[in-house]
Amino acid sequence: MSRKFDHLSLTTNHLIIVILSVGQTFTEKHTLTQDEFNRFAVLSGDDNPIHVDAEFSARTRFGRTVAHGMFLYALVCGVLAKHFPDAMPMSQDLMFPTPSYVGEEITISARVLELNAQTARVETLITRPNGEIGLQGETVLRLR
Numbered sequence: 419m420s421r422k423f424d425h426l427s428l429t430t431n432h433l434i435i436v437i438l439s440v441g442q443t444f445t446e447k448h449t450l451t452q453d454e455f456n457r458f459a460v461l462s463g464d465d466n467p468i469h470v471d472a473e474f475s476a477r478t479r480f481g482r483t484v485a486h487g488m489f490l491y492a493l494v495c496g497v498l499a500k501h502f503p504d505a506m507p508m509s510q511d512l513m514f515p516t517p518s519y520v521g522e523e524i525t526i527s528a529r530v531l532e533l534n535a536q537t538a539r540v541e542t543l544i545t546r547p548n549g550e551i552g553l554q555g556e557t558v559l560r561l562r
Contacts, residue, residue, distance in 0.1 A: 438538060443529040444501040448493055450485055452520050458489040472520075485518040490553045494542045497526045498557065502538065505559040518544060518552035536561060 452472070459465040467474040468484050475483045491512060498505065518524055525545045532539040537560055544553035 440530050440533050445527040446497055447523055447525055449523045450520055458486050483520045487514045490544050493526055497528050502559055504562045508558045508560050510557045512555040516550045516552055522547055
């Protein structure tokens with residue numbers, strides 16, 4: 419049985435109605451850039467050369483700079499915020515099975531796994547151009 423809920427979200431001078439259903443998937447594309455890696459390194463304090471030094475990274479098994487895992491998670495958070503307005507994250511599990519590289523166009527997806535009037539359990543994925551998974555996770559959102 420597929421359950422649907424109308425989720426009302428109130429913001430300043432706006433009423434947003436979001437209809438959610440189990441199996442519903444939201445996807446967005448994003449191309450990873452070195453400038454983003456550099457800015458995230460400054461913001462987070464994680465300036466490991468694997469993320470910010472192209473010459474260093476070229477000499478590693480990766481061959482080029484790699485995205486910070488938490489930067490990838492921040493991109494997931496943006497998709498969640500856009501498609502689940504006013505929802506509050508209650509928990510998040512993450513794994514990073516393969517590295518995501520500078521210049522790759524990734525696909526960020528969020529799929530509703532379970533839904534009730536108060537919460538949504540959502541699978542989160544970042545898929546690389548070759549089909550490999552760069553981020554795999556699950557989050558529970560409190561719906562307001």
